[in-house]
Amino acid sequence: MYLDLAEHLASPSPVDSVCITSAFSHTDFHQFCPSTGRIYQCKNTCKALVDNSCRPKTRTALPKHGLFMLGRLVQVSKNYRSVIRACMEDMHQAAVSARDPALHSQYSTQVSILSAMELIWNLCEILFVEAAVAGPLLLRLLDWVRLHVCDVDNMVREVLSSENPSKHELFWNLGNTQTLTEMELKWQHWHEECQRYLQDGTFASNSHMESICKILLGDENAILEKKELMTTWYHFLVTRLLYSHPTVKPMELRFYAQSSMDLFLGGESSPEPLDTILMAAFEFEMHQVIKECSIALSNWWFVAHLTDLLDHCKLLQSHNLYFGSNMREFLLLEYASGLFSHYSLWQLGVDYFDHCPEYGRVYLELHIERIPLNTEQKALKVLRICEQRQMHEQVRSICKIMAMKALRNNRLGSALSWSIRAKDAAFATLISDRFLKDYCEKGCFSDLDLIDNLGPSMLLSDRLTFLGKYREFHRLYGEKRFSEAAKLLLMLMTAHIAPCSFWMTLLTDALPLLEQKEVIFSAEQTYELMRCLEDLTAGKSDKQKFQDDDVETMKVEMLRLALARNLARVIVKEGTLEGS
Amino acid sequence: MVSVINTVDTSHEDMIHDAQMDYYGTRLATCSSDRSVKIFDVRNGGQILIADLRGHEGPVWQVAWAHPMYGNILASCSYDRKVIIWKEENGTWEKTYEYTGHDSSVNSVCWAPHDYGLILACGSSDGAISLLSYTGDGQWEVKKISNAHTIGCNAVSWAPAVVPGSLIEQPSGQKPNYIKRFASGGCDNLVKIWKEEDGQWKEEQKLEAHSDWVRDVAWAPSIGLPTSTIASCSQDGRVFIWTCDDASGNSWSPKLLHKFTDVVWHVSWSITANILAVSGGDNKVTLWKESVDGLWACISDVNKGQGGVSAVTEGQQNEQ
Numbered sequence: 042m043y044l045d046l047a048e049h050l051a052s053p054s055p056v057d058s059v060c061i062t063s064a065f066s067h068t069d070f071h072q073f074c075p076s077t078g079r080i081y082q083c084k085n086t087c088k089a090l091v092d093n094s095c096r097p098k099t100r101t102a103l104p105k106h107g108l109f110m111l112g113r114l115v116q117v118s119k120n121y122r123s124v125i126r127a128c129m130e131d132m133h134q135a136a137v138s139a140r141d142p143a144l145h146s147q148y149s150t151q152v153s154i155l156s157a158m159e160l161i162w163n164l165c166e167i168l169f170v171e172a173a174v175a176g177p178l179l180l181r182l183l184d185w186v187r188l189h190v191c192d193v194d195n196m197v198r199e200v201l202s203s204e205n206p207s208k209h210e211l212f213w214n215l216g217n218t219q220t221l222t223e224m225e226l227k228w229q230h231w232h233e234e235c236q237r238y239l240q241d242g243t244f245a246s247n248s249h250m251e252s253i254c255k256i257l258l259g260d261e262n263a264i265l266e267k268k269e270l271m272t273t274w275y276h277f278l279v280t281r282l283l284y285s286h287p288t289v290k291p292m293e294l295r296f297y298a299q300s301s302m303d304l305f306l307g308g309e310s311s312p313e314p315l316d317t318i319l320m321a322a323f324e325f326e327m328h329q330v331i332k333e334c335s336i337a338l339s340n341w342w343f344v345a346h347l348t349d350l351l352d353h354c355k356l357l358q359s360h361n362l363y364f365g366s367n368m369r370e371f372l373l374l375e376y377a378s379g380l381f382s383h384y385s386l387w388q389l390g391v392d393y394f395d396h397c398p399e400y401g402r403v404y405l406e407l408h409i410e411r412i413p414l415n416t417e418q419k420a421l422k423v424l425r426i427c428e429q430r431q432m433h434e435q436v437r438s439i440c441k442i443m444a445m446k447a448l449r450n451n452r453l454g455s456a457l458s459w460s461i462r463a464k465d466a467a468f469a470t471l472i473s474d475r476f477l478k479d480y481c482e483k484g485c486f487s488d489l490d491l492i493d494n495l496g497p498s499m500l501l502s503d504r505l506t507f508l509g510k511y512r513e514f515h516r517l518y519g520e521k522r523f524s525e526a527a528k529l530l531l532m533l534m535t536a537h538i539a540p541c542s543f544w545m546t547l548l549t550d551a552l553p554l555l556e557q558k559e560v561i562f563s564a565e566q567t568y569e570l571m572r573c574l575e576d577l578t579a580g581k582s583d584k585q586k587f588q589d590d591d592v593e594t595m596k597v598e599m600l601r602l603a604l605a606r607n608l609a610r611v612i613v614k615e616g617t618l619e620g621s
Numbered sequence: 622m623v624s625v626i627n628t629v630d631t632s633h634e635d636m637i638h639d640a641q642m643d644y645y646g647t648r649l650a651t652c653s654s655d656r657s658v659k660i661f662d663v664r665n666g667g668q669i670l671i672a673d674l675r676g677h678e679g680p681v682w683q684v685a686w687a688h689p690m691y692g693n694i695l696a697s698c699s700y701d702r703k704v705i706i707w708k709e710e711n712g713t714w715e716k717t718y719e720y721t722g723h724d725s726s727v728n729s730v731c732w733a734p735h736d737y738g739l740i741l742a743c744g745s746s747d748g749a750i751s752l753l754s755y756t757g758d759g760q761w762e763v764k765k766i767s768n769a770h771t772i773g774c775n776a777v778s779w780a781p782a783v784v785p786g787s788l789i790e791q792p793s794g795q796k797p798n799y800i801k802r803f804a805s806g807g808c809d810n811l812v813k814i815w816k817e818e819d820g821q822w823k824e825e826q827k828l829e830a831h832s833d834w835v836r837d838v839a840w841a842p843s844i845g846l847p848t849s850t851i852a853s854c855s856q857d858g859r860v861f862i863w864t865c866d867d868a869s870g871n872s873w874s875p876k877l878l879h880k881f882t883d884v885v886w887h888v889s890w891s892i893t894a895n896i897l898a899v900s901g902g903d904n905k906v907t908l909w910k911e912s913v914d915g916l917w918a919c920i921s922d923v924n925k926g927q928g929g930v931s932a933v934t935e936g937q938q939n940e941q
Contacts, residue, residue: 339624378893382646403845407892413645438735441690449692449710 111170114354118166121346122159129155157315158343160189164322165330165347168291170354178294179279179287186279228287274305275319291325298323327351331368345376370397374404381408391426402430410435414443417455437463444468453479454488457505461495466502473504477511481546486512507538514550527554527561534573544577548600555603560611567608574600629668631659639683639887643693650695652681658697658707660714672714676705682728688735691755696741698727704743704753706761718761723747728775729837733801734782742803744774750805750815752822766815766822770807775836778851779803781843804851806835812853812863814873830875833857837887841894852878852897854885860899862917878909878917896920 129152136148167181278301282289289297298320302312312320314337321329334344351357352369377393380386390408394401409427414420420443427435440463447456453475460468480486492512499509510533517526530551533539539547551570554561562570578597631637635654642649642663648671649661658674658681679700687694693709694717704727708717725747733740739755750769754762780802801817802825812835814826833856841850851863851873860878865871883902890897897909897917912918 374893400844403843404893407842407844411645411892413647434736438688438690442688445690445692 111354114170114350115166117353118162118170118350121350122162122166125155125159125162129159154338156189158338161315161318161322161330161334162343162347163188164319165351168294168322168325169327169351169356172291177288178291179282179289182279183283186276274302274316277301277305295324327356328368331372335372341372341376341379345372348372370399370401373397374400377401378404378408381412387412388422388426395430405430406432406435410438414439414446417443437465441465441468444472448472448475454491457488458491461498461501461505464501469502470504473502473508476508477504477543486515503538504540507533507540507543510538511547518554523554523557523559523561527551527566530554531562531566531569535569541577541580544573545596548574548577549596552600552603555607560607560614562607562611564608564611564615567604567611571604571608574604627663627666627668629661629663631661632670633657633659635680638681641684641686643686644689648686650684650686652684652697654680656681656699658684658695660695672709674707674714674716676707676716676719677701677703679726682726683730685730685732685741687732687739687741690735691739694739696730696732698730698743700726702727702745704730704741704751706741706753717759718753720751720753720761720763722751722763722765723749725773728773729777731777731779731803733779733803736782736799737801742777742779744769744777744805744807746773746808748773748807750774750777764822769805769813769815769824770809770811772808774805774807775834776806776838777803778805778838778840780840780849783843804838804840804853806838806853806855808834810835810855812838812851814851826871826873828853828863828873828875830861830863831855831857831859836885839888839890839897841890842892844894850894852888852890854888854899854901856884858883858885858901860885860888860897862897876915876917879919 132148132151132155136145136152139145139148163185167178167185171181275298278298281301282297286293286297302316302320306312314333318330318333318337321333331344331348334347335341338344348357348369349372352367357368373393374397377390377397380390380393387408391405394405394408397404409423409432412419412423414423420439424436424439427433427439440459444456444459444463444465445468447453447459448471453472457469457472457476460472476486476488476492486492489512492509493516495505495509499506510529514526514529514533517523517529530547534544534547548570551562574597629649629651631651631653633651633653633655637651637653640649640651647662647664649663649668650658651661652658656675656677656679658672658677659670660672660674662669662671674695674697677697677699681697681699683698685696687696693714695707695714696704697707698704702721702723702725704720704723705716706718706720707714709715720743723743723745725745727743727745729744731742733742741753743751743753745751748768748770750766752764752766754764756762782799802814804812804814806812810829810831810833812828812831813824814828815822816825817823828851831853835853835855837854839852841852843849847867849865852860853863854860858881860881861875862878863873863875865873878897878899881899881901881903885899885901887900888897895910898906899909900906907919908921909917910920
């Protein structure tokens, strides 16, 4: 439902694919989905609606700003209604063009539900939101009925309103500039005149005119006779009030409403849900309205937004719920939670939760982790939302999930960057080990860019530091900066940055440096290297030595030889006086 | 307002004892008396069988999904005294660990909050509860609580991870010291709460209210309040909601949700803990919500097999 509403507000172009959300069930919702472009449009418009309705809350309601606030709120209310109407239009179009009869009836049902929603909202706007606005209530109710009752016979309406047209116009025009009491006086005067005409028998010859006169006098029975022209009891109510009590005050409505409904339905049919809702509105029972709407509509959109609006009008303040959060927040939480099951509307849900001061944050924390992260893009989006709200736990959790996913798909570089972002040392160690293993097997590194640019994040885990430094060693070697490379290599072993299992590889890496024409390792460094080699070989048990294949033993032999030779050369070099 | 979204035909050859959605609600794992565990992809109302896991030699009682940060991991427990942990590697599901340390049927498995690491609690008919912790490299460490419940333990459920002193910012990389807790229900009609102290598990609380075997316990997710909530259901047809208002966890008070006409098998909380699902021998699944005055109201029930909705509010759905 929410999808339709905002979607249709955005674009006037014909609907290419329609999202159906039956007010009754969610199954329909999953069957049809609008194209992605539409989603973004609707997201923005829905967001606009959210901002529209929620931002006023932050302003304090100072008396002098009262009217301004009221104006804003009425505007917001009208916005909501126009959204509903736009949706109705599009749904109607869809119904007309639908070839499948089942689809057609589905769309038609939607249209009637939307129509009912707009009817209720409009009445609530008149009675609750615009309550402080001066001016005759009945006028607005008249407009309301005219707007919604489609089947009024225009000709009869003309006849009904043509009687004393000049007097009528004058009467209503004056209404804007005069107070209610003055209006009432004038109306009384006019009423008495009509009465006189009737009693004088001026219309006795024409029964039609007589009945019209009776209607004008507000005679209930006369009006009731024309029942078939008025489709609903509230039409009857407004008509009746128009002719019997046009200066009716809001608080008096309830009496007339109840009797109108009873008279109109006449015990033939029982009130339907819509009737109950409207009656509750006429009785100014806001909570009842919300409750009945919650029951009748299977979607939280309507009650959540209506309650939010009423809350901003400061009409619901006196009722705080047992929960500790108020009705507004309660309904918004329900609505927003529902949004999270949609693959893109969850983003709107985030905004809604932001506007729930008590539980919004917790609800968001719980929901945001459950959004399926199908793509990296989506994960980044979710992360950005979490980071903006300092939800560090969730950030860590999501990064860990992405790292694990990447690792399972053998994307080591991606896995590493995710685990760095998650500050997950254990995982980083695991991945670094994998990198090193890969290197041993293939002789080269994958994802060089990442490893080269680790920077301070290298310090997250020892293994990661080693990986970074080891790669640096290779780089230095590649740039022929041999002495620096040599120093680094040695440091990796002596500072115990390198894991013992890797020492053999490192020593083997030292071989080419030892075999260079130029002497690179100093005597001290050579002694260190020899010590490392001895540590390594001594550490091996006899059994291990026995299992070592020829390659291993040859390596050790070669190393010993190279080290010895290097030592020999360097002693000579260092012992030689410069210049000689 | 509740409607059935999907019905999955699992093709299990015998009774289905458990069905669990994964973390994201995209996959469904089911287990049955036919000794198999099946995994379905249920996105967009569809049902695609992903895996049919065989390895148990008796009816499988429960399945539990681990947190996705550890990969795709599923635990299952069975009458054959085994707990099997399955993992998805390179697109295929395989057995990654098998625990056979119990002397009798293992009735329940539950993964701990991910903050604690990868830990699985298992409750068994031999009265013991074992805790399997993953220590790395395919190794699992076992801790056993013997005689947790006399006759047998039927259910285990972990408390959500609460960060102590959460007002103070924890330095990154350092693991905060959580107080691990879980609840268990047993054949001694009791619900017990266990707490880890100095590496040892101790019985912290005994909750008495049921008059028959406790079949399931479910610790509600935390919504930021200092209160804790546990739901328990029993052979006696009653479902109790236990709440504890103080943070130290000392005084638990029960509230009767409802007395059903038959045994109640399972209770399960929604993510934000505002809806409780209850299923029982009366062939119904009912959803319950706490109303404004603290009473629990049933918001729907779904009749078994019909896939229909007999909502409390059904009669008023026809609009003008």
